[in-house]
Amino acid sequence: MxxxxxxxxxxxxxxxxxxxxxxxxxxxxxxxxxxxxxxxxxxxxxxxxxxxxxxxxxxxxxxxxxxxxxxxxxRAKICAFVEQTATTETRITVREVVGLGRLPHQPSWQAEPSEKDETIVEQALAAVELSAFADRVFNTLSGGEQQRVHLARALAQQPRxxxxxxxTSHLDMRAQRHMLELLRGRATAxxxxxxxxxxxxxxxxxxxxxxxxxxxxxxxxxxxxxxxxxxxxxxxxxxxxxxxxxxxxxxxxxxx
Incomplete structure (x- = not known):
């Protein structure tokens, strides 16, 4: 199947x-x-x-x-997992969090994101409507915003x-609808x-x-x-x- x-x-x-x-x-x-x-x-x-x-x-x-x-x-090249709650005390930017989704696809010797990685990260941020938050420190965001960042990280992983x-647990009604419509579109694809x-x-x-x-x-x-x-x-x-x-x-x- x-x-x-x-x-x-x-x-x-x-x-x-x-x-x-x-x-x-x-x-x-x-x-x-x-x-x-x-x-x-x-x-x-x-x-x-x-x-x-x-x-x-x-x-x-x-x-x-x-x-x-x-x-x-x-397995990480195939599957991505978005947990209900995932926080960090490290001062890491939203763009850097989303960039973690590229790690399974990067060779061990790669020290910096490639141009392709950067493009995929920007596309993932745009998909969850957080492009303007890319340089914000992740742990300064609200719970709903953090949840959308983690979805962007999963999308950047390009899973099957x-x-x-x-x-949707921390999202308002508009954000819930946007996330579910986004997932609907990805499933259709x-x-x-x-x-x-x-x-x-x-x-x-x-x-x-x-x-x-x-x-x-x-x-x-x-x-x-x-x-x-x-x-x-x-x-x-x-x-x-x-x-x-x-x-x-x-x-x-x-x-x-």
């Missing part, structure tokens, strides 16, 4: 099973939303799938290649698989996008597919209109809610 395929991935934390034989797919050219309550195991599962956490079983393939068998640098952990997202209405509006986790297990997977049902919301989230069609898009809209 073209895209990401996770098969029976398990992660333990001490005596606790955090991810329990998770099997899911994120097709190329689509946005797959990973949803579920707090503590469901979403962040742990994504990190483990990218080789950033210890697994106790399972397989992860992208476009047929075994991701977990790859070296870290080789982009994994994001709550990418062939990028595989997997993102954990809490806002189910945003997930329904922008994701092609949803994967629902609860207590470390995958409990549902499919198109938003098939997954987001009153029964699932009751069983997984413990809420009574109605699911109606959005008056403009026709996508599922949760009212509770």
């Amino acid at each position: 073209s895209g990401l395929v996770v098969t029976r991935l398990s992660v333990h934390g001490g005596e606790q099973t955090i991810v329990d034989a998770a099997t899911l797919s994120a097709p190329a050219g689509q946005i797959t939303g990973l949803v579920g309550p707090n503590g469901a195991g979403k962040s742990t599962m994504m990190r483990a799938a990218l080789g950033l956490g210890e697994t106790v079983g399972g397989e992860v393939h992208f476009a047929g290649a075994d991701l977990l068998a790859m070296g870290r640098r080789e 698989l982009l994994v994001l952990d709550e990418p 062939g990028l595989t996008v997997l993102m954990a997202i809490h806002d189910l209405n945003l997930a329904a509006g922008y994701c092609d597919r949803l994967v629902v986790m609860n207590y470390g297990r995958i409990v549902a997977e499919g198109a938003p209109e098939d997954v987001l049902t009153p029964a699932l919301l009751r069983d997984v989230y413990g809420i009574e809610a109605s699911v109606i069609a959005h008056p403009v898009t026709g996508k599922p809209l949760i009212a509770y």
Whole structure:
């Protein structure tokens, strides 16, 4: 299958099973939303799938290649990860942070960014509307601005698989829409996008597919209109809610 395929991935934390034989797919050219309550195991599962956490079983393939068998640098040429929170006390500029995305593609002897690197960094900054912030010190930015910088860093990495952990959590409504439209455009161009997202209405509006986790297990997977049902919301989230069609898009809209 073209895209990401996770098969029976398990992660333990001490005596606790955090991810329990998770099997899911994120097709190329689509946005797959990973949803579920707090503590469901979403962040742990994504990190483990990218080789950033210890697994106790399972397989992860992208476009047929075994991701977990790859070296870290080789994997970084394929996959980019945007964490929910990533800060630094180092006085590093926004341009320098975004430039870190070029490291997997640079030979070890390269001391300075190439002209190509600089062009790609400028394009990534423009994509997230932060060109004017390029020379600002990163840790002086707001949480939402920092989140957009990290997306720019991931775009500069030029991945084929982009994994994001709550990418809209610190953003206002306009910035949320811009980020999700940006991801929509990249997915349409062939990028595989997997993102954990809490806002189910945003997930329904922008994701092609949803994967629902609860207590470390995958409990549902499919198109938003098939997954987001009153029964699932009751069983997984413990809420009574109605699911109606959005008056403009026709996508599922949760009212509770």
